[in-house]
Amino acid sequence: MTSEERDERSLRLLAALGDIDDRFVMEAACPEATGSVGERADAIKGDNETELVQEADMQKGVAVAKVQVNMPADVTSDAMSEAEGCDDVPAEKVSRSAPDEKAPVDAAAEKAPGKVLRFTPERVRALAGVGIAACLLVAGAIVFARPEMLGLNNLGPSEPAMTKDQTTDTAALEEAASEAAMPENAAADSEDAGVMAASESAVMALSDDGDQGAPLARAVQDADEGAVAQDAVAASGAMATLANPWQECASMAQAESLAGFSFAISDSALPEGYGPKAAYIQVIAGAMIEVDYTGEHGGSVCLRKAVGTDDVSGDYNSYDLTQTSRVAGQDVTLRGAENAWYVATWARDGYSFAVVSTSALTTSQVEAFVAGMR
Amino acid sequence: MEDSDIVKLYWKRSERAIGETKTKYGTFCRGVAFRILRDSQDAQECEQDTYLRAWNAMPPQRPSVLQAFLGKIARNAALDRWRESKAEKRGQGQVPVLIDELADCLPDGSGVFAGTSEVELVALLNAFLEQAPREQRHFFVRRYWYGDTVAEIASAYGATESKVKMTLARMREELKSVLTRGGVAL
Numbered sequence: 008m009t010s011e012e013r014d015e016r017s018l019r020l021l022a023a024l025g026d027i028d029d030r031f032v033m034e035a036a037c038p039e040a041t042g043s044v045g046e047r048a049d050a051i052k053g054d055n056e057t058e059l060v061q062e063a064d065m066q067k068g069v070a071v072a073k074v075q076v077n078m079p080a081d082v083t084s085d086a087m088s089e090a091e092g093c094d095d096v097p098a099e100k101v102s103r104s105a106p107d108e109k110a111p112v113d114a115a116a117e118k119a120p121g122k123v124l125r126f127t128p129e130r131v132r133a134l135a136g137v138g139i140a141a142c143l144l145v146a147g148a149i150v151f152a153r154p155e156m157l158g159l160n161n162l163g164p165s166e167p168a169m170t171k172d173q174t175t176d177t178a179a180l181e182e183a184a185s186e187a188a189m190p191e192n193a194a195a196d197s198e199d200a201g202v203m204a205a206s207e208s209a210v211m212a213l214s215d216d217g218d219q220g221a222p223l224a225r226a227v228q229d230a231d232e233g234a235v236a237q238d239a240v241a242a243s244g245a246m247a248t249l250a251n252p253w254q255e256c257a258s259m260a261q262a263e264s265l266a267g268f269s270f271a272i273s274d275s276a277l278p279e280g281y282g283p284k285a286a287y288i289q290v291i292a293g294a295m296i297e298v299d300y301t302g303e304h305g306g307s308v309c310l311r312k313a314v315g316t317d318d319v320s321g322d323y324n325s326y327d328l329t330q331t332s333r334v335a336g337q338d339v340t341l342r343g344a345e346n347a348w349y350v351a352t353w354a355r356d357g358y359s360f361a362v363v364s365t366s367a368l369t370t371s372q373v374e375a376f377v378a379g380m381r
Numbered sequence: 382m383e384d385s386d387i388v389k390l391y392w393k394r395s396e397r398a399i400g401e402t403k404t405k406y407g408t409f410c411r412g413v414a415f416r417i418l419r420d421s422q423d424a425q426e427c428e429q430d431t432y433l434r435a436w437n438a439m440p441p442q443r444p445s446v447l448q449a450f451l452g453k454i455a456r457n458a459a460l461d462r463w464r465e466s467k468a469e470k471r472g473q474g475q476v477p478v479l480i481d482e483l484a485d486c487l488p489d490g491s492g493v494f495a496g497t498s499e500v501e502l503v504a505l506l507n508a509f510l511e512q513a514p515r516e517q518r519h520f521f522v523r524r525y526w527y528g529d530t531v532a533e534i535a536s537a538y539g540a541t542e543s544k545v546k547m548t549l550a551r552m553r554e555e556l557k558s559v560l561t562r563g564g565v566a567l
Contacts, residue, residue, distance in 0.1 A: 016487050017480040018460075023502045024525050025456045029449035031510050035522035036409075036448070252433070253394065289394065299440070309441050321437035323454065327500055363441045 026325050252291045259298070262290040268358065269381070270296045270312045276379025278372050281308060295319060306366040310380060313361075316354040320361035326350070334370065335377040346370050353377060384447040391439035398439075399432045406448055410455040416528035417459035418474040423466070427458040434458065456526070475528045483525065485553040488561040505563045509556055520545055521552050 256262040263269050274283045280303040287299040295313035302308070313319040318340070326342040326349065333339075334351075342350040347367035353360050362368070362376045382401050390398035407428060414427035431454045444450035463476045510518050519538070523529040531549070535542045 013484050013487065014480050017483040018476075020483050020486060020502075021476070021479055021525065022457075022460060023499060024506060025453055025460070026499070026503045027510060027522070027526065028507050029446040031507070031518065031522050032449045032452060032526060033446060034515075035519045035526065036452075253436070255394070287394075307441065319437075321434070322441060323434070323438055323450075323457070324442060325500055325503060329498065329500075365441055 252294075253289045253297075254292065256288045256290055259285070259288060259296075262288050262296045262298075265290045265292045266296045267293050268296075268312070268314070270298070271381040272298060272310060273379035276375050278302070278308070278368065278375075280304060302366070306364065308362065308364040308368075310376070311359075311361040311363075312380065313359045314357070316357070316359050318352050318361065319359045320350050320352050320363050322350045322363050324349075332370075335374045337377050339373065339377055341370075341373065343367060348373055351376065388439060388443055388447060391436065392443070399436060402432060402435065402451065403428075406451050409448065410451050413452050413455040413527065414459040414462075417456065417476060418463060418466075420474060423462055423474075424459070427455055427462055430458040430462075431455040475530070479525060479528065482549070482553065485550070486556040486560060488557060501563075505560060506556075508563075509559045513552065513555075517548050517552055520548050524549055 254265060256265065259270065277283070277300060281300040285298045286301040286307070288297070290296050291313075293314070295311060298310045300308050300310070311319050311321075322342070324342075327344045329340065329342045331338055331340050334341075334353075337353045337355060339351050339353040341348045344367070346369055348370070349364055349367060351362045351368070351373045360377075360380050362373065362380075368376075382405065384405075387398055387401045387405070390401060410431045411424050411428040414431075415421065415424035418424055418427070431451055434454045434457075435451060438454070442450075460476070463474055466474075467476075510521065513521065516538070520534055523534045523537070524531070529537070531542050531545045534540070535545045538545075
């Protein structure tokens with residue numbers, strides 16, 4: 008066996024490993040996974056023996072704070088990252104504010120039950136600092152939301168709100184969201200974080216450039232209305248987001264016009280109970296037409312024709328049987344089980360065709376599709 | 382947003398589906414691709430590719446575990462990108478190392494896997510992972526599904542690198558015998 012053959016076989020094994028059962032994948036992503044993300048977070052927190060207990064008795068003026076961290080901070084950080092959506096990137100670990108040592112107070116004094124907690128001048132100053140910072144943040148937000156208060160509406164409109172460098176990397180947006188959130192809000196949901204990122208990015212643009220135009224105003228408005236960060240940034244014209252390539256069409260003629268090729272489906276191609284009117288037609292301009300039919304009993308069948316010869320079924324399921332058979336004079340790749348096919352793909356005259364059905368198709372039904380789709 | 386709601390958006394052909402997917406699983410998908418390719422830009426492109434493939438796949442598909450579904454798409458996209466980069470003699474990422482290690486699992490004899498269907502192979506892999514102890518299974522999946530390095534696995538599980546290496550070597554040996562017993566060496 009040559010090294011190339013060996014590598015090819017290893018690669019096939021590596022690819023097959025990608026199709027292992029979902030639960031193994033999820034289990035390894037979230038080692039303590041038991042259910043929802045919240046449950047996972049709880050489980051991981053518990054297993055890491057990290058607990059933060061705060062009890063306050065306002066009447067007695069007693070406060071006891073106990074922090075126990077028995078795991079290295081980075082391990083806790085990783086586990087928490089996984090618990091919050093299993094979206095960690097090992098080489099780009101997010102630093103967290105997980106406590107890695109006892110609070111810098113007199114631990115012995117605080118551990119004594121019933122001990123009155125004294126506020127030293129340093130603590131008072133720290134608290135005052137936090138209060139001032141909070142006031143500044145609120146004031147800044149108010150001014151930001153109502154720029155007319157400072158007469159900012161008259162500033163020139165023309166410059167882009169943000170440079171591409173500032174906005175291209177979505178990771179930077181996420182970091183901005185993390186920074187915007189206070190430590191106690193570290194687990195805030197990502198949607199809020201996205202809005203905060205948009206707002207903060209807009210603030211950055213304002214402070215860096217001293218200029219805000221209509222695009223930025225729109226971005227801020229979007230952010231205020233709860234739009235996700237990328238929408239707001241895209242509105243400022245600074246970052247391209249993924250465009251939806253599909254366009255819904257009212258008729259096959261319109262679809263053919265946009266696609267630049269014809270797609271004929273004879274009525275006899277459809278199984279009994281489907282059609283003749285399509286439930287849905289959509290097109291990727293210049294590339295693909297998709298026609299969906301809904302059956303009388305709730306099933307659906309999706310027919311596609313696209314430029315090229317690649318498999319355009321869009322179906323990534325594993326089936327018991329995948330085989331290539333000669334059907335209606337075509338080499339057709341069938342996926343499913345013997346005489347119970349869910350996916351059929353073939354190429355003809357430079358175009359690729361695909362049939363994907365939610366209910367099993369017999370070989371003769373597939374044959375009707377192959378013969379009836381042009 | 383709940384996964385089922387995101388899937389519904391895909392079925393309604395709502396463009397919001399992609400935004401919601403990006404918000405909830407964008408980093409995860411990019412992470413999966415990054416582990417394989419070890420290149421931020423390629424990983425980002427794979428992430429975008431994942432959204433497009435997911436859009437094309439739903440409907441007709443209705444995945445029960447959306448995160449795993451997206452992860453598999455991202456992983457496949459990363460492997461596809463690796464094949465392209467290999468052809469272009471560009472960056473190699475983590476794949477060559479994984480391929481080299483997995484060669485230990487190949488049963489003796491020529492034409493191995495040639496007559497084995499993908500489904501049979503995956504069934505054997507599932508059975509192998511099913512019987513493996515939990516921690517060992519995690520090590521194996523983290524290494525060969527997620528593409529984590531030995532050091533990353535050791536760090537994540539609080540184990541030594543030598544322990545992880547030893548565990549993986551034993552599992553590869555065990556997988557080889559499972560594949561051989563399962564008649565994969567056809």
